[in-house]
Amino acid sequence: MSNPNLPVSKSKSNSLRVALIGCGRILKKHAEILSSNEIDGMVLDSVCDIEPEKAQQAAEKYHVPAFTDMHELMQHRNPDLVTILTPSGLHASHTIELADYGKDIIVEKPMALRLKDADSMLVACAKNNCRLFVVKQNRFNLPVVKLREALEAGRFGKLVLGTIRVRWCRDQAYYDQDEWRGTWAYDGGVLTNQASHHVDLLEWMMGEVESVHARSSTAMVDIETEDTAVATLKFSNGALGVIEATTATRPKDLEGSISILGATGTVEISGFAVNEMKTWQFADKQPVDEEIEQYSENPPNVYGFGHKAFYENVRDSILQGKPALVDGLEGRKSLELISALYESIETGKEVFLRFTPKKCRLGVIDD
Known part of the structure; x- marks a missing residue:
């Protein structure tokens, strides 16, 4: 695995550092935007997947540290923002666990599969004073x-x-x-x-x-x-x-x-x-x-171009207090x-x- 203590580039030290949890099919759309300086004030910090090969491949492609345990990532990297890209049925449990770190969270659609889990996510984020954003890029x-x-x-x-x-x-x-x-x-x-x-x-x-x-x-x-x-x-x-x-x-x-x-x-x-x-x-x-x-x-594909504008909306909500379009x-x-x-x-x-x-x-x- 790559060095988990890899420092953040000084030129990007004032940016929101984003960790991506889950290195499946949708990872590419998020990682390419965050790693290519497309968004002022945001930078890809690290990636995580329980499958070591997936995590390492993503780390090598986007030149960031890789982890197989999201808690180790949080403890080593202390990112400003976490994006959850795991299977839909895991969105709720991962959001609730990560909320304990008090960091703002983005979760891919759907935010959960059960309404009671969505409600638990809202409660956990409110309790830990962290914002919750849901990806609706269209x-x-x-x-x-x-x-x-x-x-x-x-x-x-x-x-x-x-x-x-x-x-x-x-x-x-x-x-x-x-x-x-x-x-x-x-x-x-x-x-x-x-x-x-x-x-x-x-x-x-x-x-x-x-x-x-x-x-x-x-x-x-x-x-x-x-x-x-x-x-x-x-x-x-x-x-x-x-x-x-x-x-x-x-x-x-x-x-x-x-x-x-x-x-x-x-x-x-x-x-x-x-x-x-x-x-x-x-x-x-x-x-x-x-x-x-x-x-x-x-x-070029069904994902469209909306992810960049979505992340910019999240950034402005966090840094400037502007309303989030999809909380x-x-x-x-x-x-x-x-x-x-x-x-x-x-x-x-x-x-x-x-x-x-x-x-x-x-x-x-x-x-």
Whole structure:
């Protein structure tokens, strides 16, 4: 293993030092941003994974110390900020354990698999006076930012219908990479994993959800959970919603989109990463409408470009006291909605929020 006491570069000594816990598939997106000086005031400090080979490979690639025990990392490196990239079913326990060090914490989506675990995370972070941030990078996509601005300006009038579509490809080889993938105990299905960002966007745009009704199937792969799901939603403002999510698209990713329809406007953001401004129509014409095409992006993959803006928001929250766009309480909202979708799938009934899950299998470890 690399030297755990490797000093921080003097040129970066005033930066927030970030430790990454978990060296799986998503590590690359976080590590490349933090190690390439893309973000002023932040630097990658160290990495950790229980598998020594994964930890060492990441350490060598990004030139930082490697650990196989997150507590040893905290004791040796004392980072300013910790990002949890472990399997979803471990997010809660890792957050609660690391909160004892009093350091601010970022956790990848979903923040947890069970609502009671999310609540325990919030309590632990409050008790130890550390901030909790949840990765929802699609909120920072340029076209999504413009959509939100139009919504806040009242340009849609009465909201009528909100729809998200996730049509991605995840074959059996993807799920076979790790034993936890596609399991109820540690991952969940397409709703929890791939579509969770889009579910978050739908609720963020349309407002509080009153009830949901959902169905699912496992169509193309051998996993415990679903690879395909559909749902209808009723929002407290009277609007309706539709969720279509699948990882059974073949042979490659097709679409990750959101559309919002109101009495005086319609916006559809498409592309495979909610990145392409496809439709922008409003009854009241404004100067921004003439230049809206420039607010599309062309990301190389479904992760998009939002992680950089997410980390900048976290930095400004920590160092300048600015509001965090997605803190722990905000992250809990979409988890409750996803839990309600699974409750409906299991019961076959309409589920009203706010509720206590009874049949939802997320985070349940079979004896």
